[in-house]
Amino acid sequence: MTTSATLLTLDSDPTKLGDLQARVDALCRDAGLDSLAACEFTTAIIEAVTNSIKHGYLGEPGHPIRVHWRRAHDSIDIEIRDRAQPPPAGFLDHAEMPPPDAESGRGIAMIRAYADSARYARVDDENVLNLTRRL
Amino acid sequence: MQFAHENRDGIDIVRLPERLMMADAADAKAQLKAILLNGSGRLILDLTQTGFMDSSGCGTLVGSLQTARKQGGDVYLFGMGNNVRALFELTKLHTIFRIFDDEKAALRAMP
Numbered sequence: 001m002t003t004s005a006t007l008l009t010l011d012s013d014p015t016k017l018g019d020l021q022a023r024v025d026a027l028c029r030d031a032g033l034d035s036l037a038a039c040e041f042t043t044a045i046i047e048a049v050t051n052s053i054k055h056g057y058l059g060e061p062g063h064p065i066r067v068h069w070r071r072a073h074d075s076i077d078i079e080i081r082d083r084a085q086p087p088p089a090g091f092l093d094h095a096e097m098p099p100p101d102a103e104s105g106r107g108i109a110m111i112r113a114y115a116d117s118a119r120y121a122r123v124d125d126e127n128v129l130n131l132t133r134r135l
Numbered sequence: 136m137q138f139a140h141e142n143r144d145g146i147d148i149v150r151l152p153e154r155l156m157m158a159d160a161a162d163a164k165a166q167l168k169a170i171l172l173n174g175s176g177r178l179i180l181d182l183t184q185t186g187f188m189d190s191s192g193c194g195t196l197v198g199s200l201q202t203a204r205k206q207g208g209d210v211y212l213f214g215m216g217n218n219v220r221a222l223f224e225l226t227k228l229h230t231i232f233r234i235f236d237d238e239k240a241a242l243r244a245m246p
Contacts, residue, residue, distance in 0.1 A: 113225055
């Protein structure tokens with residue numbers, strides 16, 4: 001059984017998302033996900049961090065977001081922590097994909113589709129989102 | 136980020152970047168809109184280099200499609216890799232865009 005963990009810290013600056021995408025995708029591939037699965041789970045993580053920046057911090061740079069990446073023996077477990085304003089209650093339940101001609105509203109549905117589990121909690125003034133993808 | 140853009144016989148062709156995501160979405164949307172409004176409304180997007188797209192990227196493409204169709208034009212896509220194709224199937228975007236294997240086929244089909 002191989003386990004490993006990495007902490008990725010980024011600023012709430014949308015221009016940092018490209019670097020995060022590349023890093024997370026590489027970690028997922030190294031952990032054993034194939035190219036498509038790595039891209040899918042990376043998309044879920046990027047959508048979650050994007051939500052934190054866009055809706056939590058209202059697009060304002062200068063706030064830390066921590067992405068804890070952990071490879072367990074049969075899964076990749078991600079924990080995303082920030083101190084932004086909390087999302088609306090039950091936001092993860094609104095997972096219906098909007099119609100194809102909608103210009104927005106796909107983020108949560110993509111998170112739910114590409115992660116095997118998604119859980120949110122507010123802990124000590126922090127938003128904590130846990131995402132898991134089975135290997 | 137400035138998109139590579141050319142016009143061939145009145146049809147605009149734009150090469151999209153490696154990633155299409157939130158950071159670039161507003162700029163990308165503005166560039167594509169300007170190209171459509173200054174042109175014939177017929178736009179072909181080259182996705183050959185695009186390996187990653189998020190929901191903002193999807194919104195950018197849908198926005199350009201709506202702008203084009205309001206002008207009586209259309210947006211065709213080609214060069215889509217497996218990752219973006221899977222995203223299009225999840226989001227059903229493949230039902231509203233015409234998608235071609237290569238540039239020649241997209242150019243041939245564009246009225």
